[in-house]
Every structure is written in C-alpha cells, then in structure tokens.
Amino acid sequence: MSENVITIKNLVKFFDGRCVLDGINLNVPCGCIYGLLGRNGAGKTTIIRILLGLEPPTRGQTFMLDAESTELSAKIRGRIGCVSEGHNLIQNYKVGRLIQLCKDLSLQWNDEFFEHLIETFRLPMDRRVKELSMGMRAQLNLALAMAIDPELLILDDPTLGLDTVARRQFIELAIDIIQKQGRTILFSSHILSDVERIADRIGILAAGKLIVDCPLEELKERVKKLRVIFPESAPQSLYLTEIVNQKIDGRELVMTVANWNDRKQTILETFKPSSCTEIPMSLEDIFIECTRPNPKVAEC
C-alpha cells in the first residue's frame, strides 16, 4: 500500500455550469488526522461525496486505500467508516433493525466497543431513526462507523447537532481512534476548536481551491498577523508578497501575511516602523483571514 490513504488529483467539479472544485490536489498520509475546513458551500462535502463514490467528478481522480473512488469494492468499503453530513440513515427503520443490518453487512464488527458506545450515548433500540433527535442520530451514525474498527474514518461535520457533552464524548472517541496505530481520519467541521484539538494537518477550501494544505503547527508558524506602528502615517506603498489581508488606520498597519520570513522582515524594516508586534492567532483567526472574500495569497 502507498503511504497516502487518500489521494486527490486535479479534481474539478461543476454543478449546473458553476465550478465548485477547481483543480484540487490533496494527499492524506496514513495515520494523519486531516481537518478539512471551508465556509458553507466551499466544497467540503462535495470532496467527501466524490471520495466515497457518491458523486462523479467532472475531471480528475480520487483514490482511497489505493482504489479509485468510482470503483471501490465492497472489501475496500468495509475498511472505511463514514459519518455523513445530515446523517443519512434509513429513517423508517427502528434503531435495533438498522444496527442489525449494518452488523450483517459489515466485514468486521467490534461488539464490545459498539455496546460501550450505545450505553455511553444511551440510544433507544426500539425507536425509529426518524423519531430520534439530530444529536442522537449523529451519535448513532458515529457508533455505526466506529463499530467496524475502520482503517480510514471519514467524518463530514460529525458534531453537527451534538450538545457540548456529546461533542466532548465524540472528540474523546476520535482521540481513542487516533491512538490506535495506523488509523487515518479525514474530517470537516465548522467547530474550529475541535479541529484544532485533534487535527495534525489542515486544508482550507475557498472559492473552489485548496488555499491551505499543511500541518497545523506549520500553518500557525507561517501565517502571522502583525501590528506595525509608523512614526507618521502608515505607507500606502508597502509591498510584501503573500499578504492575506491588511488594514491601514492612521499610523497603524495591521496585516496578515503568509510565509513570513527574514526577507519580508527586512523589507518591512526599510520603512522604519516605530514598533512591530505579533498578534497571536488561533486557527479560527487564520481561517477567517484566509476565507475572507478575495484573500490575496495564503498558500503554505
């Protein structure tokens, strides 16, 4: 098996003539916890659906566990756990029947772990799936995905609809999976604190392009937000490459720059600023800066 569990090559997707994904290239290595971020409609779910073979790509190829997504065999599918957005379970089934169906169709089933999850989530077996709350459906979906002990876990906004306690339980479960060697997780979420807690690599989608794809620590290291004060008004002619955003207010210049390095520092110093301080950025701050309309450059 190659070292990448997920490979996406020049993926393009059009919906009704509108380009949703524009030449995405992405590799998720074995054992990686990859957090896929993007605003609503950025194309996160489309990527996941194409990976799972639920949606055909317009151009390009996607591979999971060395098999092309459009030709995933049952055996390969049995090694992949999936929690889809909106939790598309069979709504008119009773929970018990749905569990039995999944169990019968699965190649492997960890009964002990599944029972533990069901008890933790306190899921009622005799109720129909459509009668469950959104949070309970999410928990059931998660438990079903985890029970097969997957090599690759794909989570599309899995904590959507979960309360704080259930969300914490989910994160702990995810960490539990991470601790098992060789497990890979691809997940998209809007709750960036969750992503920040467990992801070790981040991809940010904006305007159909993957504008960030690097390890979380590297991202934090490379994207800097600086407050620069000048003796007189801030220069309009200050030009640095890869400025994500900048705001000038009198003597103050606040700018976010990607790939901050000594060369850029030297260029800035030629304008003789009175002070230059770094504003600490969380993943959420970086995400907001990168996904603002028309960010200049934010590639790592």
Added chain:
Amino acid sequence: MFTLIKREMLDHAVYFLGAVIFSTLFVLISIPTILHYDPREPEIYAMGIGIPAIIILIICFCAMGASQMYNDRNKKISAFLTTLPVTRNKILLARIITGTLAILIFFLPLIITSSILLRLSAPPIPIYSGMIFEISTATFLMAFACYCIGLQTGWSQNRITPTLGGLALSAILVPLIIIKGFGLEISVILVLFIIACLIRIRHTFTTTPL
C-alpha cells in the same frame, strides 16, 4: 447478498403479500374454470381470467419496481448502504432478485395448479405440446418486463422515456398475442426488451449521484 435481499423483502413485504393473495385468488378461480371448461366459448375465459390477470400483472409489478427505486431515491437508502461494504451493483442485483421472487410467488402456484388441472380435466382440452410452458414463459417475461419498466420509472426523474418504452412494447406485444398467440416470438421480443431495460437501469443506477 442474502442480507440485502432480506432487507428488500421486508421493506416491500406488502407486494409479496399481494402476490400470495392474488395467486391464491387466481388458483381458486382457475379450478372451477378449468374443470368446467367449454371449448365452444374460449373468449369467456380470456375475458374473465386472462385480461384481469394481465392488468394486475402490469400494475402490480410495475408498481413494485417503481416503489423499490422511488423509496431508495427518496429515503437515500443506497446513499447509506454504499457507506457500508456494499456496491451499487449488489444493491441492484438484490433488488432484481427480490422482484423476480415476487413474480415467481405469483406465478408458480398458478402454473402448477393449471398444469395439474389441464391434465386431469375430462374431456381432454385440445392443448398442443408445450402450451403451458410457452404461456408461462411469456407471461413471466411480461411481468418481469413490467417490473423493469417500474424500476426505470422509479429511479429516473424523466418519466417520459420509460412510459414511451412501455407503450412501444405494448404496441408490439398486443397484436402479436392476438394474431399468433403466446409463442417463441413474444418471448424473444420480451427477452430483448428486458436485456435493454436492465442495461439502462444498471447504467443509470450506478452513475447517478446518490
């Protein structure tokens, strides 16, 4: 595969129940009809049993196919199943096997009863060799073709093509049955239609976004 077939059968139990009920009903009707068969008035039997049976066949099996596919599309069943170790081809195959089972449940008792009664009845009915086989094969294929049209209609958002296909098939089959009766020609046309339908269904089912 067995799990998928079982799931389809349980989800569409009403059609199996219907097949059993209608089959029993037709068996009960066919017993006095064949025993008191009057060869001078064959049209009474054709009007009394044949035509209602064919109408029921067309409606029920077409409805079953359409319901299987429509429910799947509407409730996103395949979208969920394909996240499990199941391929779309397997889902479709299980569905078609289930439909075939329902058709057999309807036909087998009827064919067996008719065969026995036709041989027992006196005076002997002028049947040519293989008549039961030819009629059974043609009606089974007709039911299966209707089921295929249902599958196509239930999955496709375009209702016109399957409807036109069904109409074209009826336009060819009805005159053929009237002129030549049930025979090899009918079976060949039906087999060709079924093959074309199945290829089309497989293509649309495996390529449509779920």
